[in-house]
Amino acid sequence: DVKVTQSSRYLVKRTGEKVFLECVQDMDHENMFWYRQDPGLGLRLIYFSYDVKMKEKGDIPEGYSVSREKKERFSLILESASTNQTSMYLCASSQQQDWAKVETQYFGPGTRLLVL
Amino acid sequence: AQRVTQPEKLLSVFKGAPVELKCNYSYSGSPELFWYVQYSRQRLQLLLRHISRESIKGFTADLNKGETSFHLKKPFAQEEDSAMYYCALSGRDSGNTPLVFGKGTRLSVIA
Numbered sequence: 001d002v003k004v005t006q007s008s009r010y011l012v013k014r015t016g017e018k019v020f021l022e023c024v025q026d027m028d029h030e031n032m033f034w035y036r037q038d039p040g041l042g043l044r045l046i047y048f049s050y051d052v053k054m055k056e057k058g059d060i061p062e063g064y065s066v067s068r069e070k071k072e073r074f075s076l077i078l079e080s081a082s083t084n085q086t087s088m089y090l091c092a093s094s095q096q097q098d099w100a101k102v103e104t105q106y107f108g109p110g111t112r113l114l115v116l
Numbered sequence: 117a118q119r120v121t122q123p124e125k126l127l128s129v130f131k132g133a134p135v136e137l138k139c140n141y142s143y144s145g146s147p148e149l150f151w152y153v154q155y156s157r158q159r160l161q162l163l164l165r166h167i168s169r170e171s172i173k174g175f176t177a178d179l180n181k182g183e184t185s186f187h188l189k190k191p192f193a194q195e196e197d198s199a200m201y202y203c204a205l206s207g208r209d210s211g212n213t214p215l216v217f218g219k220g221t222r223l224s225v226i227a
Contacts, residue, residue, distance in 0.1 A: 004159075033214060040125065041220035042202060043160075058214065090160065105152075105215060107160040 003027070004108040006091050012114045019078040023091030030096040032074035034058075034066065035104065037088040048097065049074055056082050056083050081115045118143045120205050122218035131227050137188040137221050139177075139203030149179055149186040150215065151206040160202070163188075172185045173197070193225045 007022035023032065034046040035058075045058030047066040055066050063085060068076040074093075078085055091108040119142040131134050141147060151163040164172045166179040166186060176189045184202040186203060200222050 035217075040219060042122075043217040045214055045216075048214050065145045092160075104150075104162045106166070 003104050004091060004093055006089075006108040006111050008111050009109060010112050010114075012116065013081050014077075014116055015080075015082060016080050017078075017115075019081050019113065019115075020032050021076040021078075021091075021113070023076070023093075024072055024085065025074075025093040025106070027074065027093065027095070027106070028071065029093035029104075029106075030071070030072045031094045031105075032068065033092040033094075034074065034076045035090045035092065036060070036063075037090055037110070042093055043090065081113075082097055086113060086115045117217045118181075118205055119148075119219035120203050120216055122201075122221050124221045125219070126222045126224065128224045128226060131195055132192050133199065134189045135188075135193045135223065135225075137201050137203075137223065138185055139186045139188065139218060141184050141186065141205045143184075143205060143207050145207050147179075148206045149177070150206070151175070151177055151186075151188050152202045152204055152217075154200040154202070155196075156199070161202070168173050191202055193223075195225050198223055198225045 002112050004025045013019050016041045028101050033048040035043045049068045050070050065077045081084050089111045092105040094103040095106045121140045153163040154160045167205040175190045179186050200220050202220045203218040206215050
């Protein structure tokens, strides 16, 4: 059974703080993703990674950065948190067996971040 | 550009009634379509994908390329179907591109 875990379920931070959200998967997946989930806006892709030390911008990368030093871990960093980054953050991972085939994404439980 | 449209934010049906959650997409190539579901206090998970052509929990979805739609259907809704449903698209012609999600439809099944 695929397991994607996120370091915190709830997080409260102050404006301007540096925030780290950690995601770990235990299925040796190549692909990892960070989304934010907001009511009425659905899931929006922030960053993704296809391999260690590789990263690609998603649809809304501004104000975020990522790090993938190990295959199983994908970190999302808010360099200077702002109130408009209050949201639910979802991490996901998927296997990449075939370049042309889209594999199922497995999601973590989410981190609900509140920036005051 | 790839885009997924779910026109209904909220859909309420009575238990036992048929359900159809609408999904339309925009993509010029050969799409791969998915439905993901999030039950209360649970993580988002795959419900079904068009390439599998299978029925999961009584739900089916047919890819209609002419109408660019991938509506999710179930003949008789159950209370446990109440959840948030997301339609998602991947453009296979683009190689390894991420999924594009719609904004979601919250299904509420009333007893």
